[in-house]
Amino acid sequence: MITVLSLSPAVDKIYMIDDFSAGGLYRVNNCLQSPGGKGINVARITKMLGSKVFVLGFKAGSNGQWLENSLIDIGAETNFVTVQGQSRTNNNIVDKVNNRETEILEEGPEIGQSAWTLFYEKFCQQIKNTEVLVCSGGLPKGLGTETYARLIEEANKYDVKTILDSSGEVLKLGMIAKPYLIKPNLRELSTYFDTQFTSETQIVKACKEIISGGVKVVVTSLGAEGALLVTEHTAYKAYPIEVDVVNTIGSGDAMVAGISTGIAGGLSIEESFRLGAACATSNAEFIEIGLIKIERVEQLKQKIIIKEIGTTK
Numbered sequence: 001m002i003t004v005l006s007l008s009p010a011v012d013k014i015y016m017i018d019d020f021s022a023g024g025l026y027r028v029n030n031c032l033q034s035p036g037g038k039g040i041n042v043a044r045i046t047k048m049l050g051s052k053v054f055v056l057g058f059k060a061g062s063n064g065q066w067l068e069n070s071l072i073d074i075g076a077e078t079n080f081v082t083v084q085g086q087s088r089t090n091n092n093i094v095d096k097v098n099n100r101e102t103e104i105l106e107e108g109p110e111i112g113q114s115a116w117t118l119f120y121e122k123f124c125q126q127i128k129n130t131e132v133l134v135c136s137g138g139l140p141k142g143l144g145t146e147t148y149a150r151l152i153e154e155a156n157k158y159d160v161k162t163i164l165d166s167s168g169e170v171l172k173l174g175m176i177a178k179p180y181l182i183k184p185n186l187r188e189l190s191t192y193f194d195t196q197f198t199s200e201t202q203i204v205k206a207c208k209e210i211i212s213g214g215v216k217v218v219v220t221s222l223g224a225e226g227a228l229l230v231t232e233h234t235a236y237k238a239y240p241i242e243v244d245v246v247n248t249i250g251s252g253d254a255m256v257a258g259i260s261t262g263i264a265g266g267l268s269i270e271e272s273f274r275l276g277a278a279c280a281t282s283n284a285e286f287i288e289i290g291l292i293k294i295e296r297v298e299q300l301k302q303k304i305i306i307k308e309i310g311t312t313k
Contacts (some may be wrong), residue, residue, distance in 0.1 A: 001129055001130045002046055002051050002052065002053050002131065002260050003054045003056065003130040003133050004046065004053060004056075004133075004134045004136050005039050005055075005134065006038075006040050006136075007039065007054050007137065007147075008039075008058070008060075008139065009035070009040050009087055010090045011036065011067065011090070012034045012035070012036030012037075013089060013091050013237055014031065014034075015028045015092070016093055016096070017094070018096055019050060020093050020100070021293065022312070026301070030045055031100060035066075035067050035071070035288060036138030036269050036290060037088075037090070038165065038252075040070075040258070041250050041253035041290030042196040042257045042290075042298070045078055045254050045292055046260055047074050047294055048069060049279070049294065051264055052077075052078070053077065053288045054078070054121070055077070055079075055128060056080070056085050056123055056126060057072055057080050058111055058115065058119065059082055059087055060085040062086060063089065077272075079086070079126070083109050083112070084109060085110070086109065087107070087109065088106035090106065090251070092104075092247075095193070101248070103249070104214045108140050109141070111141065111142035111143050114165035116143065123154070127154060127155050127158055128158060130160050132260050133162045134165065134256060135152075135174065135179070136164075137166065138170065142313050147168055147170070150172040152174060152179050153177045158267065161181070161254060161271065162179040162180050162181070163179065164182045165256050167184070167188045171192065172192065175213065175215055177213060179215060179279040180215070180216050181216065181217040181219065181256065182210070182221040183252065183256055183259075185221040186220060186221065186223065189197060189203065195246070195280050200237070200272070204235045207220060207235075208230060215232075216232070217231050225240065226240045226241060226277075227276075229273045235309050237282065237306065238273060238277040239305045240281075241300070243286045244285060244286055246286060246287050247284065247287050251284050252289055253281035253283075254276075254279040254290065255276040255279060256276070258276030258277070258297075274301055275301065277306070278297045278298075278299055281304070282297050282300060
């Protein structure tokens with residue numbers, strides 16, 4: 001069982017607006033709406049890959065109920081804690097003329113102590129039946145930056161493989177709890193080390209430093225340049241392949257979903273990485289966020305080149 005946390009789920013709305021700039025007036029003929037937030041994206045793609053998925057999180061208002069129902073409709077198991085307010089909406093503006101994506105993200109409802117206590121009780125029960133735990137995305141108001149660290153520590157008691165995909169202080173504190181795998185993008189890794197990397201060698205060295213603190217695997221998204229996976233003894237690069245890119249938002253979540261599925265299914269870390277890279281590429285071919293086509297993923301797995309780029313001793 002893969003358990004995915006969706007602490008701040010969202011309704012995703014995508015507007016296709018060519019030559020978009022701030023201050024203008026735009027009339028949009030078509031707005032695509034889908035369930036979102038990083039946790040829900042991961043859960044939905046993981047389910048598409050055929051894994052058993054359990055989603056824990058918070059929901060508020062009609063938006064929150066719609067989000068939970070969307071997961072139930074695809075066969076995921078859920079247990080959301082209801083809170084006051086309305087689950088947030090993310091607005092994404094895709095400008096194909098300038099090859100630019102603009103995201104406007106709402107904060108969402110605040111989580112009080114009673115809601116957190118109920119959630120934590122549910123989490124402690126569920127983690128006993130979990131193989132892989134995915135802690136993905138930011139945290140809602142009311143929860144401290146140590147939240148993921150606390151949950152990872154609990155999961156570690158049961159030898160659950162944990163995957164952390166967050167940023168800033170949440171990522172920094174979460175790493176102290178020694179998750180199995182983290183997945184920063186290059187910007188997040190640069191922020192963590194307060195430096196701009198100019199070579200893959202530098203990136204691998206930085207990942208090795210993180211691993212020396214107890215994390216087992218670091219996967220770094222390089223955007224159009226592919227991705228790196230670093231362990232204590234080796235490093236792999238997934239090279240990008242040419243596809244018709246429509247929308248790259250959610251590709252990082254697709255990567256996490258593929259890696260999670262591979263780990264839970266007993267694949268090697270290299271083959272889990274391959275599956276993740278294929279899912280990320282497939283997601284980029286859709287305008288909707290957090291969507292893949294399983295037949296396409298199988299095709300992409302055969303095309304994606306993964307090379308060992310050196311040890312990290």
